[in-house]
Amino acid sequence: MFPNGLHALLLVVSHTRFTKEDALVVDLLKHVFGERFLQYSVMVVTGMDVIDADEKVRNKQDYLKTAPPEFLEVLKECGTRCVFFNNKTKDETIRRTQLWELITLAEKTVELNKGPYSDALFRTQQEVQENNTPAKTYADVESPAEETRSAEHWNILWKKILKLIRGWRKCRRVTPINMNQVQNV
Structure with missing residues (x-):
């Protein structure tokens, strides 16, 4: 990144x-x-x-x-x-x-900080987030659906961000985001 x-x-x-x-x-x-x-x-x-x-x-x-x-x-x-x-x-x-x-x-x-915010720090954070998710079975780890779950995680996070932005803009009386123009991450 x-x-x-x-x-x-x-x-x-x-x-x-x-x-x-x-x-x-x-x-x-x-x-x-x-x-x-x-x-x-x-x-x-x-x-x-x-x-x-x-x-x-x-x-x-x-x-x-x-x-x-x-x-x-x-x-x-x-x-x-x-x-x-x-x-x-x-x-x-x-x-x-x-x-x-x-x-x-x-x-x-x-x-x-003895260095910049690096890709390694970002990856470490992502690993922590993944480890904080509900326990996975061995089958889940080996499953090809793992990539899909990761995409779902980012979609959920993206929706939360959009919800916060909508609330923030509403507070400031700014035109809300047109959801038709937003693409999936």
């Missing part, structure tokens, strides 16, 4: 809100990538331009003081690696500084 590994996984969130549904998506990502995936993650908070314009919030620390508990919990699991992006700035210096901060955090993530 990613033979050289990923330096960091980016969790991009809006400054406006981080809901329980967003936290559920993070839980689902833990299921897919493993409990340790947040150790390889950096939170990217968009909308710093709006945060800067808010008179009640003078800086990033003020913003974090008012952030929802779900956001703070995920941030804690990420090792408090977080970068704020001003989406609308035309100032090239600010844009480069933001990008540099993100790259620096990604590099620190690799250093802290």
Whole structure:
């Protein structure tokens, strides 16, 4: 999947809100990538331009003081690696500084974890998931239907992801996904 590994996984969130549904998506990502995936993650908070314009919030620390508990919990699991992006700035210096901060955090993530999030880590997570499934008999292991069961597992997981996305979009009053356009994984 990613033979050289990923330096960091980016969790991009809006400054406006981080809901329980967003936290559920993070839980689902833990299921897919493993409990340790947040150790390889950096939170990217968009909308710093709006945060800067808010008179009640003078800086990033003020913003974090008012952030929802779900956001703070995920941030804690990420090792408090977080970068704020001003989406609308035309100032090239600010844009480069933001990008540099993100790259620096990604590099620190690799250093802290003594390497990137690798294909081997992903495979290990998949093995753990397979071992947590109901006990298999010897016949099941030898069965050619094993591949079908794996596909079914991914279809179920995909449906859960779509359900969470639908709930998330409904919360934000965005047009729901057209299921006719979604292809099976």
